[in-house]
Amino acid sequence: MPEFFNVVAPDQAFQLLKKHLPVNIGQETVDTVDSLGRVTANDITSPEDLPAFARSTMDGFSVRARDTFGASEGMPAYIEVIGEVLMGQATSLTLATGQAAVAYTGGMLAGDADAVVMIERTQRVDDKTIEVLRPVAPGENVVQIGEDVRQGDQVLPQGHVIRPQDIGGMLALGLQSVQMARRPRVAIVSTGDELVTPDKKPGPGQIRDINTFTIAGLVTNCGGIPVPIAMVEDDFEAQKTAAVEAMDKGDIVVFSAGSSVSNRDMTASVFESLDGSKIFAHGISIRPGKPTIIGLAKDKPLIGLPGNPVSAMVVFDLTVRPAIYHMSGCVNSPTLPTSKATLTRDIPSQAGKEDYVQMRLSEKNGILQAEPVFGKSNLIYTLVHADGVVRIPLEKGGLYAGEEVSVRIY
Amino acid sequence: MPEFFNVVAPDQAFQLLKKHLPVNIGQETVDTVDSLGRVTANDITSPEDLPAFARSTMDGFSVRARDTFGASEGMPAYIEVIGEVLMGQATSLTLATGQAAVAYTGGMLAGDADAVVMIERTQRVDDKTIEVLRPVAPGENVVQIGEDVRQGDQVLPQGHVIRPQDIGGMLALGLQSVQMARRPRVAIVSTGDELVTPDKKPGPGQIRDINTFTIAGLVTNCGGIPVPIAMVEDDFEAQKTAAVEAMDKGDIVVFSAGSSVSNRDMTASVFESLDGSKIFAHGISIRPGKPTIIGLAKDKPLIGLPGNPVSAMVVFDLTVRPAIYHMSGCVNSPTLPTSKATLTRDIPSQAGKEDYVQMRLSEKNGILQAEPVFGKSNLIYTLVHADGVVRIPLEKGGLYAGEEVSVRIY
Numbered sequence: 001m002p003e004f005f006n007v008v009a010p011d012q013a014f015q016l017l018k019k020h021l022p023v024n025i026g027q028e029t030v031d032t033v034d035s036l037g038r039v040t041a042n043d044i045t046s047p048e049d050l051p052a053f054a055r056s057t058m059d060g061f062s063v064r065a066r067d068t069f070g071a072s073e074g075m076p077a078y079i080e081v082i083g084e085v086l087m088g089q090a091t092s093l094t095l096a097t098g099q100a101a102v103a104y105t106g107g108m109l110a111g112d113a114d115a116v117v118m119i120e121r122t123q124r125v126d127d128k129t130i131e132v133l134r135p136v137a138p139g140e141n142v143v144q145i146g147e148d149v150r151q152g153d154q155v156l157p158q159g160h161v162i163r164p165q166d167i168g169g170m171l172a173l174g175l176q177s178v179q180m181a182r183r184p185r186v187a188i189v190s191t192g193d194e195l196v197t198p199d200k201k202p203g204p205g206q207i208r209d210i211n212t213f214t215i216a217g218l219v220t221n222c223g224g225i226p227v228p229i230a231m232v233e234d235d236f237e238a239q240k241t242a243a244v245e246a247m248d249k250g251d252i253v254v255f256s257a258g259s260s261v262s263n264r265d266m267t268a269s270v271f272e273s274l275d276g277s278k279i280f281a282h283g284i285s286i287r288p289g290k291p292t293i294i295g296l297a298k299d300k301p302l303i304g305l306p307g308n309p310v311s312a313m314v315v316f317d318l319t320v321r322p323a324i325y326h327m328s329g330c331v332n333s334p335t336l337p338t339s340k341a342t343l344t345r346d347i348p349s350q351a352g353k354e355d356y357v358q359m360r361l362s363e364k365n366g367i368l369q370a371e372p373v374f375g376k377s378n379l380i381y382t383l384v385h386a387d388g389v390v391r392i393p394l395e396k397g398g399l400y401a402g403e404e405v406s407v408r409i410y
Numbered sequence: 411m412p413e414f415f416n417v418v419a420p421d422q423a424f425q426l427l428k429k430h431l432p433v434n435i436g437q438e439t440v441d442t443v444d445s446l447g448r449v450t451a452n453d454i455t456s457p458e459d460l461p462a463f464a465r466s467t468m469d470g471f472s473v474r475a476r477d478t479f480g481a482s483e484g485m486p487a488y489i490e491v492i493g494e495v496l497m498g499q500a501t502s503l504t505l506a507t508g509q510a511a512v513a514y515t516g517g518m519l520a521g522d523a524d525a526v527v528m529i530e531r532t533q534r535v536d537d538k539t540i541e542v543l544r545p546v547a548p549g550e551n552v553v554q555i556g557e558d559v560r561q562g563d564q565v566l567p568q569g570h571v572i573r574p575q576d577i578g579g580m581l582a583l584g585l586q587s588v589q590m591a592r593r594p595r596v597a598i599v600s601t602g603d604e605l606v607t608p609d610k611k612p613g614p615g616q617i618r619d620i621n622t623f624t625i626a627g628l629v630t631n632c633g634g635i636p637v638p639i640a641m642v643e644d645d646f647e648a649q650k651t652a653a654v655e656a657m658d659k660g661d662i663v664v665f666s667a668g669s670s671v672s673n674r675d676m677t678a679s680v681f682e683s684l685d686g687s688k689i690f691a692h693g694i695s696i697r698p699g700k701p702t703i704i705g706l707a708k709d710k711p712l713i714g715l716p717g718n719p720v721s722a723m724v725v726f727d728l729t730v731r732p733a734i735y736h737m738s739g740c741v742n743s744p745t746l747p748t749s750k751a752t753l754t755r756d757i758p759s760q761a762g763k764e765d766y767v768q769m770r771l772s773e774k775n776g777i778l779q780a781e782p783v784f785g786k787s788n789l790i791y792t793l794v795h796a797d798g799v800v801r802i803p804l805e806k807g808g809l810y811a812g813e814e815v816s817v818r819i820y
Contacts, residue, residue, distance in 0.1 A: 032608075036627045050791075053614060057788060059672050087644065087674075088604035090614035104674060106604055106717070106788070108615040148789040155794065163820045164627025165793035168620035168719055171608035172790050194498035194516055198442075198581035204463060204500035205518040210578035217446045217574025234497065262469050264497075264514060307516070309578055335819045337745040378467060378516070379558040380582050381460075383575035384565065409745045410573045 004261055004283030004290065009394065010354045013294060013315075014322040016280040020296050024329035025251050030180040032170045035162045037223055038180040039328045044156040046173050049146035053108050058141045061100040061122060061130065062113035065138040076123070076131035085110055100130065109142065116141035149173065159331030161223075181329040186219045186320065187250025188212050189242045190231045191258045191267070192307065197231060210380060211256035211312055215305070218316050224252070224324040234258065239270045247274060251300055252323055257307025260291035267304035271295045277302060285394070286354045288377035289315040310377035314356045314389070337409040339388070341370035347399045349392040358386035359407050370407050386410065414671055414693030414700065419804065420764045423704060423725075424732040426690040430706050434739035435661050440590040442580045445572045447633055448590040449738045454566040456583050459556035463518050468551045471510040471532060471540065472523035475548040486533070486541035495520055510540065519552065526551035559583065569741030571633075591739040596629045596730065597660025598622050599652045600641045601668045601677070602717065607641060620790060621666035621722055625715070628726050634662070634734040644668065649680045657684060661710055662733055667717025670701035677714035681705045687712060695804070696764045698787035699725040720787035724766045724799070747819040749798070751780035757809045759802040768796035769817050780817050796820065 008016065027041035056062060063079060071077035084102035085091040093101045094111030101110035109116065115136040123131040149155055155169060156162075162180075170178060188211075195209040196202050209231045216226035227249050230242040239258070246253040258267040261282070271277055277297035284292045288311035293304030301323045305312040325333045341361055349355040358373040370390065375382030388407040392399055399405060418426065437451035466472060473489060481487035494512035495501040503511045504521030511520035519526065525546040533541045559565055565579060566572075572590075580588060598621075605619040606612050619641045626636035637659050640652040649668070656663040668677040671692070681687055687707035694702045698721035703714030711733045715722040735743045751771055759765040768783040780800065785792030798817040802809055809815060 033623055033626075036630055051617060052612060055617075055788075057786065059674075085615070087602065088613075088616050105670075105672075106602070106617070143786065143788060147786075148791045155791070164624045164631065165719065165723065165790065165796075165820070167627050168624035169790050169794040171623055172618055172620045174608065174611065174618065176609055192497065192516070198584065199586055201584065202462060205495070206498050207461060207465075207516070208582055208584065210582045213443055213581055214574045214578035216443075217577050220446055221574065260515075262515075264469075309575065313575065335747040335749060337747040339745060376467065376553065376557075378465075378553060380575065380579050381558045381565070384579040386575075410575070 006281050007283035007285055007290070008281040010284055010286050010318055013281065013284050013292070013318045017294055017296060017301055017323065018326060020299070021301065021323065021326055022299050023326065024181045025184060025327050026182045027179045028182050029177050031177050032167055032175055035167060035178060035180055036164065038162050039223070039330055040156050040158055040160045040162070041179040041181045041329065043154050043158050044170065044175070044178060046149045046151055046153045046155050047175070048173055049151050050148040050172055051143055051145060054145055055143045056103040056105060056107050056109060056116045056141060057143055058116050058118045059105050060103055060117045060119040060141065062103040062109035062116050063100045063132070063136065064095055064097065064113060065115040065136050065140065067098055068117060068132045068135040071132045071135050073133045076133050078125065079130050079132055080128055081130055114138045114142070157331065159329045161330060161334055184224045184251040184324050184327040185227050185249065186224045186252045186254055186324065187227045187229050187246035188215050188254050188256065189229045189239070189246050190256045191234060191239060193234045195231050211307065211309060214309060215254060215256060215312065215316065218313070219320070219324065222321050222324040223328060234264055234266060236266055236270065239266055240273055243270050243274055247297060247300060251327060252320065253300055253302045254320060255304045256312060259293050259304035259306050268293050271302045271304065274302070284315065284318065285352065286314065286318070286356060287350070288356065292319070294319060308378040309380045310358065310382050313383060339368055339407050339409055340404055341368040341407050343399055343401055343403045343405050344369050344371045345401045347372055347392065349396055349398045351395060351397050354394050355392040357390050357392065358382055359388050359390050360385060361387040361407065370405055416691050417693035417695055417700070418691040420694055420696050420728055423691065423694050423702070423728045427704055427706060427711055427733065428736060430709070431711065431733065431736055432709050433736065434591045435594060435737050436592045437589045438592050439587050441587050442577055442585055445577060445588060445590055446574065448572050448593070449633070449740055450566050450568055450570045450572070451589040451591045451739065453564050453568050454580065454585070454588060456559045456561055456563045456565050457585070458583055459561050460558040460582055461553055461555060464555055465553045466513040466515060466517050466519060466526045466551060467553055468526050468528045469515050470513055470527045470529040470551065472513040472519035472526050473510045473542070473546065474505055474507065474523060475525040475546050475550065477508055478527065478542045478545040481542045481545050483543045486543050488535065489540050489542055490538055491540055524548045524552070567741065569739045571740060571744055594634045594661040594734050594737040595637050595659065596634045596662045596664055596734065597637045597639050597656035598625050598664050598666065599639045599649070599656050600666045601644060601649060603644045605641050621717065621719060624719060625664060625666060625722065625726065628723070629730070629734065632731050632734040633738060644674055644676060646676055646680065649676055650683055653680050653684055657707060657710060661737060662730065663710055663712045664730060665714045666722060669703050669714035669716050678703050681707070681712045681714065684712070694725065694728065695762065696724065696728070696766060697760070698766065702729070704729060718788040719790045720768065720792050723793060749778055749817050749819055750814055751778040751817050753809055753811055753813045753815050754779050754781045755811045757782055757802065759806055759808045761805060761807050764804050765802040767800050767802065768792055769798050769800055770795060771797040771817065780815055
């Protein structure tokens with residue numbers, strides 16, 4: 001009877017691989033406006049002070065703060081208004097003692113001004129004069145030069161995933177393009193004599209290849225670039241040819257199906273036949289997803305995913321996803337969405353195996369309920385009907401109806 | 411003193427708009443392989459049964475279940491093996507009483523077989539004969555025709571956001587292309603005399619326009635299409651021209667800055683000048699983000715965002731984000747990632763205002779800590795330094811150090 005010879009615990013699945021992987025696979029110059037979701041290849045430092053001039057944060061009057069000291073409603077400070085600093089323009093106005101200039105939110109202060117009095121804290125006396133009704137401290141209502149960022153400050157660390165505000169932050173400093181880690185290319189090979197491409201009508205005994213496309217979608221969602229290589233029959237030479245092409249075109253090689261231990265399962269021997277390859281694991285103690293192969297050749301992960309779609313998705317998350325993040329140079333893996341929900345029924349689990357149970361969510365009396373989707377792991381609609389997945393750790397014998405669980409949302 | 415005349419509660423901000431909005435803005439045909447993240451325009455039903463033939467879920471032998479009834483290790487059933495059903499091929503084998511055929515995982519059964527015996531539950535006697543050591547029930551280890559999906563079943567509802575497994579589910583049924591809701595186009599106009607485009611070196615009193623690009627990134631992350639229209643000075647006619655173009659090119663019109671109530675703030679009057687426009691709110695009782703305008707013209711939302719980047723992002727989430735989801739026809743808004751974390755310090759909040767506090771996360775002794783980023787809302791790096799945001803509801807006077815908070819992760 002064939003056996004899995006090298007079954008690893010789920011938390012080991014990626015760890016085995018990780019120590020052999022390059023932390024990143026090179027970098028490229030990317031226009032800042034196109035950098036959403038990309039990962040910084042280096043620390044980014046500021047080429048300049050932001051803002052480059054002291055800006056008012058209020059509509060009002062720029063003043064010398066000391067001229068307002070002691071002002072009150074009963075004893076206002078009388079200040080001469082010598083002009084207006086227009087938005088977006090340099091000013092030649094400079095204040096002498098007892099003088100002010102009109103200031104706008106975001107605009108410059110007059111020369112020698114060190115604070116802004118809000119318009120609400122003043123009264124017009126005449127064209128040239130205002131009463132200031134409360135004192136302002138030096139710096140009040142002002143953003144100082146370099147208060148947002150100082151020249152030379154690190155503004156983004158290496159390994160950071162770019163968000164909309166980071167694009168704004170970089171553009172504010174005039175950084176038009178940035179060095180980003182190259183997106184890992186994930187070469188996908190789908191195997192099986194029974195497969196036809198999705199545009200074909202399957203004959204008797206045939207089914208359409210879907211794993212190529214499901215895996216491609218998962219890769220895209222992780223920030224990788226899916227590179228579908230081929231759909232190949234259960235023939236060693238054909239699979240070897242596809243594997244060599246996958247090694248050539250991808251940074252990560254993913255085979256779908258053929259990862260178990262029957263004599264029709266060739267992924268392991270195909271991986272072993274690659275130059276300099278090493279297999280770290282054949283089998284993970286999870287359900288579904290046990291038939292999995294984890295290896296490496298020339299710094300490139302070799303992942304043999306089970307052919308069952310549910311298993312493939314569970315194993316993808318444990319192996320390919322962290323490999324993509326790692327090889328992108330991500331310092332912190334992106335946070336995936338989760339929801340707390342109340343389990344509607346008991347779920348048995350075998351101790352010594354980590355279970356991944358597909359869940360459908362619904363709201364009942366304002367409470368989010370998680371209903372297990374007990375479909376077979378070879379049915380794609382088990383996944384389509386699921387809103388997310390719950391992990392039952394190795395040591396647990398099951399979960400009980402009414403328990404609160406954390407559902408990882410798809 | 412100018413005042414906000416029509417301040418609404420934060421939960422009303424989108425509700426006011428929602429009842430006037432089209433639920434979707436049309437549909438288009440999309441290749442299934444390119445449909446990741448798109449929203450289904452209609453219910454999708456299955457054109458066929460999946461699988462189209464009964465499939466074995468194990469390696470073993472397809473049998474007539476009744477021939478195994480009563481079998482045990484001590485008293486095995488002797489079964490004649492009449493051949494093998496190859497993967498991906500039709501078979502002419504049909505079983506008579508006491509016969510079996512070799513079956514593979516995912517392969518067809520022989521004619522008249524109704525169950526599969528796992529290979530592990532058999533022993534070879536000779537070339538032609540096996541012993542079956544345990545009985546199987548009819549249907550055991552078999553996926554029945556239509557067990558995954560039946561012809562005519564609804565496979566995806568209208569308003570569903572496509573995930574990797576949904577692509578697999580559709581392709582499994584031969585659905586090569588599908589009708590998807592058109593992605594809402596969000597026209598963005600950035601206003602202010604002080605702005606220069608990010609490729610320019612700002613002169614005295616000038617800053618680079620960043621809101622156009624930050625908002626564009628947010629739109630992209632919501633599944634909308636950002637359409638930058640123009641960066642315009644604080645001139646009514648120029649802004650009106652930009653607004654007309656934005657109405658023409660966008661399904662949603664977003665103005666950045668000019669949304670407050672000083673006489674330099676023109677967004678409200680520009681929106682009011684548009685044909686058939688209506689303003690529902692000028693001001694939201696949140697901090698930051700009060701200076702916000704919410705209106706409508708010809709079924710298109712008009713949103714005036716505050717110019718401060720932090721405020722703009724908070725208000726975007728309350729107004730533009732739900733508008734994009736709604737106009738895409740999303741039935742359930744996507745779940746955004748959150749993390750529970752322990753607050754490191756007290757945060758005061760004014761009752762009657764909803765506060766949005768930027769947070770930086772770090773782990774300390776294995777516990778996730780949320781440290782408020784108390785930067786000014788006009789500093790973009792307040793957002794860049796934040797990992798997420800915490801909402802303090804209207805009625806709360808603040809949050810206390812040591813409290814567990816839910817941080818919405820960027």
